[in-house]
Amino acid sequence: MKLKKVVLFISCIFFSLLVKADTDAVILTSKSAMSLSSATFLVDTGITIENGDVWVWGFRGSSQQGNGKQLVEQSNPPARVEFFANNGITIKQLAAGIYHIIALDEKGNVWGWGQNGYHEVSGNNSAGGYPNVPVLVLENKNVVMISAGEYSSYALTKSGDVYTWGNGVFGQMANGEREAKNDLYQIPREYFNNRPVVLLGAAYESGYAINDAGEVFGWGDDESNAFGIDNPTAHVYQTRPIQITNLPTGVSGKDIVYIAGGDRFTVFLTSSGNVYGMGAGSYIGIGMKPGVNVITPTHIKSDIDTLFCRYVGCVAIDKKNGLWTWGATEGSAFKQVYANKATERTYNGNLTKIDMGKEHLIYWNDEGKVYGVGYGAGHKFSQRTDESVNWPGKELDFVVDAMKRVYGPDYIPGQGQ
Structure with missing residues (x-):
């Protein structure tokens, strides 16, 4: 049995990252007691970090399992990515698009696997269309944060540099182009007013960055005025970072500890616990x-x-x-997850970890139980059906059982990374 790892989990969800002016040191300034294991747009696939391993279940028809096969039946039991376990690699962050996955290890290296049609996995064309074993994307760059859009990937280094790779038809790469396939690209620091970036974020088809002076930037599809600019058309494609200046009175970019968005909106959280949003009002x-x-x-x-x-x-x-949710309520399983106003939800037990997908969430409690809510396609919530699930969720016994077969019958999942 593999020994339990002790992992320091660093993510933009829980920490404000500040880069000192005279060094490249990253300072952790705030931390939540809650672990957000994975931040993804995965639609049919379940994924989590457990014991420093990556576990995958549900749809695995595009190499999502990462174990050397492009197709693993979705009815198969959950499994960990053995490449990392066999090579002693501890994963501390996960991000994903619709069908691709990227992971950040404890040494600051970035890996990718899954669908690679836009180079969103590997950052180049050498890995083929569906890398079925994790490939190394960024090595020896001291990456501290990763994120992903629908078919795009992002990384932030300790020194304050931002890298992008993948689909860029809406300007998501910030490279001045609108091309579908894009190799690994470092955004010039001059586009962030010659300052290091300390916080990274992503939306469905756009990206965000905040520099150490507290200046906020966005790039990609500025749909429905998501960047706070009154645009004459529904879509404006920002192929270079533009500064977002209309922050609320009394709020600086230095106060923001999380920034992200979705399809047509931007939302950010301040260190004082206030959440603000702009863009599509119904979202x-x-x-x-x-x-x-x-x-x-x-x-x-x-x-x-x-x-x-x-x-x-x-x-x-x-x-x-x-636990609160809000967002669109029309289409797919949105009404199972969201409400048009911030709404508190009933859940089982005491929360210890959450994994997020495009239209679903998976939460863990202190009893070692795990539950799914939302869109159930891909057998995410059952190895037999694809039914969508309302709050407080469906217990995913088959996920816990798979982990205990690897870590032992007394292992209690979901208590950390």
Whole structure:
């Protein structure tokens, strides 16, 4: 049996990263008690970090399992990515698009596997269309944060540099182009006013960065005025980072500890626990009808400790471990997960870890149990059916059973990374 690893989990979800002016040292300035294991747009695949390993279940038809096969039947039991376990590699962050996965190890190296049609896995064309074993994307760069869009990938280094790779038809690469396939690209620091970046974020088809002076930048598809600019058309494609200047009164970029978005909106969390959003009004939890855009950042919720936003909505954990959701309620399984205003949800047990997908979430409690809510396609919530699930969720016994077969019958999953 593999010994339990002790892992320091560093993520933009829980930490504000500040780079000292005279060094490249990253300082952790705030931390949540809640672990967000994976931040993904995966639609049919379940994934988590457990004991420093990557575990995958559900749809694995595009090399998502990472064990040397392109196709693993979705009805097969959950399995860990043996490449990392066999090579003694501990994973501390996961991010993913629809069908690709990237991982950050404890040494600051970035790996990728899965669908690679836009080079979103490998950052080049040498790995083929579906790398079925993790390939090394960034090595010896001291990466501290990763994120992903639908078919794009992002990384932030300890020294404050931002790398992009993957699909860029909406300007997501920040390389001045609108090309589908893009190799690994370092965004010139001059586009961030010649300052190091200290916080990274992603949306469905765009990216975000905040430099050490507290200046906020966005690039990619500025749909529905998501960057707080009154645009004449629904879509404006920002192929270079532009500065987002209309922050709320009294709020500086230095106050922001998390920034991200989805399809048509931007949301950020401040160190004081306040959440603000702009863009498509029906997505940001303020009860607005579809078709109305919000240009000035609007207050959504107070006393929030942890925030995660994807596609059409957000999930937040407050300072008392209350779980809140908001977002679109029409289409797929959105109404199972979200509400048009910030709504507190009932869940089972005491939260210890959450994994997020495009239209679903998976949460773990202190009893070692795991539950799924939302879109169930790909057998994410059952090895037999694809049914969508309402709150408080469906227990995923088959995931726990698979982990105990590897770590031993007394192992309690979900208690950390």
